[in-house]
């Protein structure tokens with residue numbers, strides 16, 4: 001890829017929280033160049049700088065300011081080799097499906113197609129090999145497709161915890177049980193999101209649909225792909241049924257989801273906390289090894305200090321592309337417990353889509 005011309009990419013939902021992070025990351029990307037931006041009819045027809053309520057901590061890139069925002073229709077994105085979606089889930093289903101039918105390669109953050117049996121749900125630092133389902137997705141589409149497809153990335157809390165979980169399964173074999181309690185940032189709810197009077201001086205112990213997503217998506221991501229007759233199927237971690245219980249909370253933090261994890265391994269005796277720390281530090285995902293430019297150099301940063309990671313101090317490390325783990329210790333109920341922190345808008349959303357697309361380019365999946 002490095003010797004070729006940059007590939008033209010589009011962004012759907014370009015004015016939103018995730019869309020703005022796409023703009024920030026893609027405006028300096030070595031392989032991709034922003035070609036088209038889409039949002040609702042409220043924004044369409046306006047220069048991006050007028051349509052957007054820019055909330056990033058870095059300035060709006062000057063090359064993007066004058067791009068006129070389009071309606072989210074495939075014709076406006078026909079020249080794009082890749083289309084990233086940060087669309088509101090209320091509209092993502094129909095729009096992404098229309099883009100796929102128009103032979104466009106869609107990399108989505110929305111939840112709509114994550115449970116589709118032919119759509120891969122990929123956390124790029126864990127299971128990019130699930131791209132292998134795409135020929136089946138294209139063949140079963142009516143009419144069959146040659147270039148169009150949908151790849152989804154996961155819920156932002158799911159993304160945060162599956163990265164250390166994948167590292168531990170790689171080192172010590174399958175997990176058997178998992179309890180997770182999230183402390184999720186306000187930005188996870190988009191903009192303007194949670195009303196200030198609900199979240200200042202408060203914690204809200206409910207996020208609609210979140211616990212179910214974490215419990216279900218984790219199995220699809222950590223599971224493999226099996227073949228029955230001629231069809232490939234996601235096995236949902238079938239060899240070792242994985243018991244998961246999630247409890248989700250919204251906390252008054254702007255960016256950075258923190259998750260307390262307690263887990264039990266299938267193997268006996270389980271690894272020690274020190275062995276777990278070593279395995280987390282040593283984890284090198286395929287996306288890093290094959291040279292995806294947005295993959296973090298250090299996927300999992302393990303803190304020895306007893307009071308880290310913390311959202312304000314650790315979320316920006318490596319532009320939010322990795323995760324931070326701390327407080328690795330023995331669990332008196334299960335085997336091991338720890339805390340993990342991830343930037344919900346970067347590796348929890350836009351960065352994951354971008355690494356997925358980089359991996360697809362390297363594997364020749366994007367044409």
Ligand SMILES: NC(=O)C1=CN([C@@H]2O[C@H](COP(=O)(O)OP(=O)(O)OC[C@H]3O[C@@H](n4cnc5c(N)ncnc54)[C@H](OP(=O)(O)O)[C@@H]3O)[C@@H](O)[C@H]2O)C=CC1
Pocket residue numbers: 012013014015016017018019038039040041042043044072085086087088089091092109110111154155156187188189190191344345348349
């Ligand atoms: N925020 C996060 O941390 C994460 C979010 N996600 C998912 O990513 C997606 C985007 O989230 P987020 O950026 O937070 O959401 P926002 O509410 O901040 O942004 C939504 C975007 O969708 C656009 N949109 C809304 N209605 C329409 C429509 N009818 N037609 C076309 N475009 C429309 C908006 O455009 P306009 O400005 O014109 O209204 C805006 O660009 C969601 O599906 C979310 O669930 C996933 C992981 C993490």
Ligand SMILES: N[C@@H](CC(=O)OP(=O)(O)O)C(=O)O
Pocket residue numbers: 089109110111154155156184185187188189207210213344
């Ligand atoms: N629900 C998440 C963000 C999100 O949009 O998730 P999903 O893409 O799974 O709907 C949060 O509030 O932090």
